[in-house]
Amino acid sequence: MKESGTAGKVVKPLMVVFVVLIIAAASLSAYFMWNGTDVVNWGKRLPVVSYFFAGSKEPEEQTLSSAQSLATKQKERIDGLQQKLAAKQEEINQLKSEVERLEAKSEQKEPTSTTDAASKSKGFDEVSKIYGDMAPDDAASIISEMKNSDAVQVLSRMKPDALALILAEMKPKRAAKLTLLLANES
Numbered sequence: 001m002k003e004s005g006t007a008g009k010v011v012k013p014l015m016v017v018f019v020v021l022i023i024a025a026a027s028l029s030a031y032f033m034w035n036g037t038d039v040v041n042w043g044k045r046l047p048v049v050s051y052f053f054a055g056s057k058e059p060e061e062q063t064l065s066s067a068q069s070l071a072t073k074q075k076e077r078i079d080g081l082q083q084k085l086a087a088k089q090e091e092i093n094q095l096k097s098e099v100e101r102l103e104a105k106s107e108q109k110e111p112t113s114t115t116d117a118a119s120k121s122k123g124f125d126e127v128s129k130i131y132g133d134m135a136p137d138d139a140a141s142i143i144s145e146m147k148n149s150d151a152v153q154v155l156s157r158m159k160p161d162a163l164a165l166i167l168a169e170m171k172p173k174r175a176a177k178l179t180l181l182l183a184n185e186s
Contacts, residue, residue, distance in 0.1 A: 128157035131166070140169035143178075152181045 131139040131154060143151050143166060155163055155178060167175045 124153045125157055128154045132158045132162040136162075136165035137169040140166045144170050144174050148177065148181055151178055152185055156182055156185055 131143065143154060146154070155166070158166070167179065170178070
C-alpha cells in the first residue's frame, strides 16, 4: 500500500523522530533508575507528565502527619540526650565531691607525716648511737646490708671518728657510694 505524496513524506520523518524520542526517554529513565534517581517523583514535577499522574499526588494531610511524626521523634531524641547529659553532669559532680573528700583527707594526714618524720628521725638518732658504740667491723657489715637511703641516715648522725672506722671496714665500692651520698646530703 502506497501512501499519497506529501502526507507520506511528512508522516514518515515524524514517526522516526517520535520513535527516537521514545527510545531516548526510555533509555534515560533506565539510566537514572539504575543510578538511584527516583524518576517517577522527578517526572511528577514536570507539568506535562504531572497531568498523567494527577490522581496519585500525596495529600497535604499525609505530608503534615509525616512532619509531625518526624518532629515527635526528634523531640524524643532530644529528651533522651538531655537525660544522658543530666546523668553525666551528676557523675561529674560525684567525682568532684570525691576529689574534694580525698584532698581533705590528704590534708589531714600531712601534719601526721611531720610527726612521723620527727619520730623516724629520732629513731635514726638512736640507731646511729648504737652502731657508733659497736665494734666497727660489726657495724660495717650490718650497715652494708641496708638500703642506701637508710644507711646514709644512720651514718650522717655519727661522730666523724666512728664514721671513719666503720667506712674503713666496708668494701671499697660500698664505702665510696655511701661517702658520695653523704657528701650530697650535706
